[in-house]
Amino acid sequence: MAMIRIRHRYQIVFALPAALLLSALLVAGCRKDTPNGPPAPAGNDTAAVPLAITFNAVAGNAPFLLDTVMTTENSIQYKVQRLRFYVSQLELIDSSGAHVPVTLLDSAMQPATYGIALVDYSIRGSNVLRVLTKRGRYNGISMAIGVPRLAFDGSSLNHGDASTHLPPLDVDADMYWGWKPGYIFLKIEGFSFVAKQWEQFVYHIGEDKRMMNIVASGSVSVPGDSTGQLHLKANINRLFVTPAGNYLPNLAGDLADRVANSGGPADSLVINGQKSGFITIQQ
Amino acid sequence: MMNRRMHLRYGRRALVLVAACVLASACSTSGPPATPLIDVPAGFPQPHFPEDNALTADRIALGKKLFYDKQLSRTSEVACGSCHLQEHAFADPRPLSIGVNGQLGKRNAPSLANMVYNTSYFWDGGVPTLEQQAIQPIINPLEMNMTLGEVVSRVSADPAYVDMFRRAYNSEPKPEFVTKAIASFVRTLVSGRSRYDRYQQGDTTALTASELRGMNIFFGEKAECFHCHIGFNFTNNGYRNNGIYATYADKGRELITEDPADEGKFKVPTLRNIALTAPYMHDGSFETLDAVVNHYTSGGQQNPNADAVIRPFVLTPQERTDLIAFLTSLTDEQFVADAKFKP
Numbered sequence: 167m168a169m170i171r172i173r174h175r176y177q178i179v180f181a182l183p184a185a186l187l188l189s190a191l192l193v194a195g196c197r198k199d200t201p202n203g204p205p206a207p208a209g210n211d212t213a214a215v216p217l218a219i220t221f222n223a224v225a226g227n228a229p230f231l232l233d234t235v236m237t238t239e240n241s242i243q244y245k246v247q248r249l250r251f252y253v254s255q256l257e258l259i260d261s262s263g264a265h266v267p268v269t270l271l272d273s274a275m276q277p278a279t280y281g282i283a284l285v286d287y288s289i290r291g292s293n294v295l296r297v298l299t300k301r302g303r304y305n306g307i308s309m310a311i312g313v314p315r316l317a318f319d320g321s322s323l324n325h326g327d328a329s330t331h332l333p334p335l336d337v338d339a340d341m342y343w344g345w346k347p348g349y350i351f352l353k354i355e356g357f358s359f360v361a362k363q364w365e366q367f368v369y370h371i372g373e374d375k376r377m378m379n380i381v382a383s384g385s386v387s388v389p390g391d392s393t394g395q396l397h398l399k400a401n402i403n404r405l406f407v408t409p410a411g412n413y414l415p416n417l418a419g420d421l422a423d424r425v426a427n428s429g430g431p432a433d434s435l436v437i438n439g440q441k442s443g444f445i446t447i448q449q
Numbered sequence: 450m451m452n453r454r455m456h457l458r459y460g461r462r463a464l465v466l467v468a469a470c471v472l473a474s475a476c477s478t479s480g481p482p483a484t485p486l487i488d489v490p491a492g493f494p495q496p497h498f499p500e501d502n503a504l505t506a507d508r509i510a511l512g513k514k515l516f517y518d519k520q521l522s523r524t525s526e527v528a529c530g531s532c533h534l535q536e537h538a539f540a541d542p543r544p545l546s547i548g549v550n551g552q553l554g555k556r557n558a559p560s561l562a563n564m565v566y567n568t569s570y571f572w573d574g575g576v577p578t579l580e581q582q583a584i585q586p587i588i589n590p591l592e593m594n595m596t597l598g599e600v601v602s603r604v605s606a607d608p609a610y611v612d613m614f615r616r617a618y619n620s621e622p623k624p625e626f627v628t629k630a631i632a633s634f635v636r637t638l639v640s641g642r643s644r645y646d647r648y649q650q651g652d653t654t655a656l657t658a659s660e661l662r663g664m665n666i667f668f669g670e671k672a673e674c675f676h677c678h679i680g681f682n683f684t685n686n687g688y689r690n691n692g693i694y695a696t697y698a699d700k701g702r703e704l705i706t707e708d709p710a711d712e713g714k715f716k717v718p719t720l721r722n723i724a725l726t727a728p729y730m731h732d733g734s735f736e737t738l739d740a741v742v743n744h745y746t747s748g749g750q751q752n753p754n755a756d757a758v759i760r761p762f763v764l765t766p767q768e769r770t771d772l773i774a775f776l777t778s779l780t781d782e783q784f785v786a787d788a789k790f791k792p
Contacts, residue, residue, distance in 0.1 A: 344585030
């Protein structure tokens with residue numbers, strides 16, 4: 167009987183703290199203010215070194231500037247008012263072809279919540295991404311232009327409730343479709359010279375099936391200090407040239423060619439972005 | 450052995466009791482409501498609520514205040530309630546709603562009755578939750594043309610709002626809680642107390658002879674209305690092309706699915722309170738129920754995606770009168786006068 171009483175007391179002794187612990191866990195679970203964080207920096211902490219990745223936008227051989235007349239490879243004049251895109255899933259490719267994850271940092275130099283950066287050419291410096299990775303020599307870099315379907319913690323990201331998301335995935339980043347919840351991966355808007363006058367073009371590219379998966383080959387050196395730099399060329403003109411050398415979407419076409427968030431023009435932009443040398447490594 | 454069993458039983462009960470109290474209070478900042486937060490009509494299923502936005506009285510109160518607050522629009526001209534009017538079962542009597550600076554919207558604002566039971570939102574069904582739905586009218590340049598950040602900034606300047614956010618979500622105002630609160634209020638807009646419902650519950654005097662004849666036409670194989678407008682909420686929650694145009698300027702469901710077979714398909718709306726929600730269709734192009742019946746009896750326009758049930762049929766003048774009388778019996782007078790939904 168003594169044994170039984172002792173066991174009973176233990177049950178009460180353990181029941182209350184267990185319930186309190188359960189309470190704390192439940193309350194914490196119901197008041198989730200921030201999403202689960204990104205994974206730990208690539209490699210072990212001592213091996214992670216900084217690297218600055220810069221997306222230098224050009225239009226062929228000319229520098230890319232907003233609101234400035236540029237010329238496509240098929241001689242169409244155009245000027246861009248907005249150019250923004252999300253960069254995610256950054257990885258370096260080592261000499262064996264293996265993909266080495268990098269840890270994207272936010273402006274406070276902390277691991278970025280979602281591992282995603284918004285490059286916006288109207289915001290100075292947003293085209294420079296700070297990452298941590300392993301020192302060494304690499305043969306290329308891979309990335310996605312887009313927002314993954316799932317977050318690090320497995321919750322819905324691309325199609326999740328954007329009002330709960332933090333920058334750069336907040337609704338006010340103006341890269342979110344409220345009518346079809348999901349992010350605009352790439353937004354390029356402006357005017358092209360069509361039939362002797364300037365006509366608007368608007369391309370908003372999104373949807374899971376339009377993640378733009380890019381591999382850029384070339385030598386990348388990540389030294390073991392803070393000087394690591396990788397310069398990428400983002401050639402906007404190549405977004406309008408298919409891998410076969412055709413000029414699609416047609417910036418000088420009719421409205422359906424120039425204003426699109428789906429269909430052929432959107433698909434062409436994705437294929438061109440992936441296969442026509444939109445992003446390359448500057449040697 | 451008896452004592453051992455009792456000790457074990459009491460020990461387990463202690464754990465279960467404490468855990469039950471914890472579970473009951475874990476996700477709510479309010480105690481159990483004295484009256485149900487949603488008075489579910491007879492014959493209606495119990496609604497479901499998202500795990501991360503349990504319904505509470507404080508959340509409903511905050512959501513109602515936001516719903517009727519014109520500060521949510523850039524120019525402080527337009528609230529949710531400007532286009533979703535209670536006397537019209539929270540629909541808009543205008544074909545197209547008018548947003549900030551007099552801008553015209555692109556579709557007719559639908560009734561918000563029974564949205565808690567819907568599985569998708571907007572005429573093309575592109576949005577899966579009421580929380581996400583609440584974002585779009587706020588940020589749409591043709592509607593409120595706001596940023597969520599500016600909404601938060603405005604409400605944060607009002608101590609009454611700050612207190613309501615704290616009570617509802619134990620937080621300062623944030624975009625997430627703006628949309629969650631609005632969704633909470635909209636979930637309470639349940640309508641199911643029409644004369645038709647009273648008839649369903651056994652009051653054989655609730656419908657007139659004409660309405661009863663109309664009911665038989667509605668559920669019969671000549672008019673075939675019930676194929677789409679079925680169930681307690683008079684909708685199958687599907688999408689149909691009902692042939693109102695040969696070519697659709699608004700592609701409807703195709704905008705979401707990118708499937709040409711969905712061109713011109715729109716959500717099948719509830720018919721509850723239909724006599725109060727004119728004009729009809731996604732673009733408000735039919736002014737009266739008579740015009741709607743005319744459309745369906747005519748078989749509509751030739752369209753490759755038109756639903757198979759859209760084909761010509763004949764109603765006598767009396768049958769037409771009876772059918773419209775039945776539709777009118779779906780009006781829930783209590784819903785459109787309910788003080789708890791008013792500003």
